[in-house]
Amino acid sequence: xxxxxxxxxxxxxxxxxxxxxxxxxxxxxxxxxxxxxxxxxxxxxxxxxxxxxxxxxxxxxxxxxxxxxxxxxxxxxxxxxxxxxxxxxxxxx
Amino acid sequence: xxxxxxxxxxxxxxxxxxxxxxxxxxxxxxxxxxxxxxxxxxxxxxxxxxxxxxxxxxxxxxxxxxxxxxxxxxxxxxxxxxxxxxxxxxxxxxxxxxxxxxxxxxxxxxxxxxxxxxxxxxxxxxxxxxxxxxxxxxxxxxxxxxxxxxxxxxxxxxxxxxxxxxxxxxxxxxxxxxxxxxxxxxxxxxxxxxxxxxxxxxxxxxxxxxxxxxxxxxxxxxxxxxxxxxxxxxxxxxxxxxxxxxxxxxxxxxxxxxxxxxxxxxxxxxxxxxxxxxxxxxxxxxxxxxxxxxxxxxxxxxxxxxxxxxxxxxxxxxxxxxxxxxxxxxxxxxxxxxxxxxxxxxxxxxxxxxxxxxxxxxxxxxxxxxxxxxxxxxxxxxxxxxxxxxxxxxxxxxxxxxxxxxxxxxxxxxxxx
Numbered sequence: 001x002x003x004x005x006x007x008x009x010x011x012x013x014x015x016x017x018x019x020x021x022x023x024x025x026x027x028x029x030x031x032x033x034x035x036x037x038x039x040x041x042x043x044x045x046x047x048x049x050x051x052x053x054x055x056x057x058x059x060x061x062x063x064x065x066x067x068x069x070x071x072x073x074x075x076x077x078x079x080x081x082x083x084x085x086x087x088x089x090x091x092x093x
Numbered sequence: 094x095x096x097x098x099x100x101x102x103x104x105x106x107x108x109x110x111x112x113x114x115x116x117x118x119x120x121x122x123x124x125x126x127x128x129x130x131x132x133x134x135x136x137x138x139x140x141x142x143x144x145x146x147x148x149x150x151x152x153x154x155x156x157x158x159x160x161x162x163x164x165x166x167x168x169x170x171x172x173x174x175x176x177x178x179x180x181x182x183x184x185x186x187x188x189x190x191x192x193x194x195x196x197x198x199x200x201x202x203x204x205x206x207x208x209x210x211x212x213x214x215x216x217x218x219x220x221x222x223x224x225x226x227x228x229x230x231x232x233x234x235x236x237x238x239x240x241x242x243x244x245x246x247x248x249x250x251x252x253x254x255x256x257x258x259x260x261x262x263x264x265x266x267x268x269x270x271x272x273x274x275x276x277x278x279x280x281x282x283x284x285x286x287x288x289x290x291x292x293x294x295x296x297x298x299x300x301x302x303x304x305x306x307x308x309x310x311x312x313x314x315x316x317x318x319x320x321x322x323x324x325x326x327x328x329x330x331x332x333x334x335x336x337x338x339x340x341x342x343x344x345x346x347x348x349x350x351x352x353x354x355x356x357x358x359x360x361x362x363x364x365x366x367x368x369x370x371x372x373x374x375x376x377x378x379x380x381x382x383x384x385x386x387x388x389x390x391x392x393x394x395x396x397x398x399x400x401x402x403x404x405x406x407x408x409x410x411x412x413x414x415x416x417x418x419x420x421x422x423x424x425x426x427x428x429x430x431x432x433x434x435x436x437x438x439x440x441x442x443x444x445x446x447x448x449x450x451x452x453x454x455x456x457x458x459x460x461x462x463x464x465x466x467x468x469x470x471x472x473x474x475x476x477x478x479x480x481x482x483x484x485x486x487x488x489x490x491x492x493x494x495x496x497x498x499x500x501x502x503x504x505x506x507x508x509x510x
Contacts, residue, residue: 046346
């Protein structure tokens with residue numbers, strides 16, 4: 001069971017949260033100029049790294065805010081959580 | 094061919110206290126040059142090597158495995174085999190697999206203990222029942238066996254099922270695929286390894302790929318913890334680690350790796366004669382020959398390479414199981430484990446050339462790789478040997494994500510994950 005520190009609510013148990021994918025993930029545009037390859041890349045292709053990864057999480061059963069978690073996919077250690085608007089220190093990304 | 098296994102060999106070896114069994118496969122020093130190198134000594138990798146040698150006469154093949162043979166998802170699944178898929182493409186591939194499973198013990202001379210005891214998929218409300226009927230029609234159109242069972246018939250099959258009128262998940266009907274069932278997962282890996290080894294395939298364990306050898310824009314071999322191995326064709330069959338090896342080769346995949354858990358209870362006398370899958374709770378359960386109830390549930394909630402599951406998912410799976418079978422509540426769990434599965438958006442595999450020349454992909458099986466081992470290996474070997482897709486594996490390309498030609502089994506077939 002993970003304990004995740006929500007930037008608004010503090011440490012809470014994993015079932016309160018939803019995982020929301022890798023960040024940064026920038027939607028390409030404008031739509032009429034996006035190739036099928038670029039669109040598929042955005043929708044489906046992922047780094048899926050073995051090690052630390054930056055992810056978006058939602059505190060679904062709490063403040064309902066999206067925020068950023070730096071988490072290891074091997075040990076599940078969480079190194080940092082920040083608001084979406086904060087910039088992460090380089091060392092954590 | 095290796096020593097033929099028979100009742101006679103069992104008796105003879107019993108008389109010598111089982112100390113004179115021959116090794117099932119060699120552990121050779123790697124040669125420097127092969128025709129094909131298969132990365133990943135799980136079911137798919139071993140089956141690929143076996144069919145390369147048997148069907149295409151390509152025996153100069155190495156299977157390299159970073160850990161031990163069959164120690165990944167092949168040894169971590171719930172051993173269910175079935176082919177009750179919705180789309181024609183999937184039905185062709187998974188039924189090829191099931192048909193190969195049906196003849197596999199004889200083909201490789203090794204008992205994989207296939208038990209076609211039936212897979213029963215339960216509907217818990219009228220909407221699910223309609224979906225099941227539609228699904229069954231699609232199966233029939235695809236030539237797959239299956240039948241719709243009324244609640245009274247389901248009671249005959251699974252008397253322990255909670256059919257109380259106040260049940261949270263009342264059973265309204267079910268689809269039974271009688272040809273589905275279970276097989277001994279380790280025996281599948283060991284049997285393929287033994288048969289491939291007998292045809293000249295080198296199986297090299299404890300040999301991790303650290304990088305790829307390139308000539309121009311082509312991959313011409315692998316750099317491993319045991320030196321450089323060269324081959325004009327390198328085949329990836331590494332399930333949850335597909336993205337890791339793709340990154341080493343310089344490209345990305347539409348794959349996300351999750352932990353999928355399974356658990357077994359303490360053994361009890363026979364109480365469950367078929368595999369039961371519930372559409373509402375996502376739980377599935379069968380009873381092993383040892384008497385243990387083998388059960389699993391949904392994927393863990395976030396990507397992981399940890400090969401261990403988390404508690405909330407385990408609790409959810411057990412809660413689902415107990416809704417169906419309240420009498421199992423007194424059983425204790427003996428073991429719990431997880432495998433890292435390679436999930437793609439449409440829950441269908443990728444059997445294709447990689448974006449880099451010389452490299453081939455067999456991945457994206459997600460939560461359903463075990464049942465697909467013979468078919469996946471057969472089709473992958475065909476692609477490696479001939480350069481063309483096997484007729485039963487057409488459509489499972491990497492570019493289907495760009496073309497929008499998904500084979501969206503997860504949604505269509507109502508499989509639990």
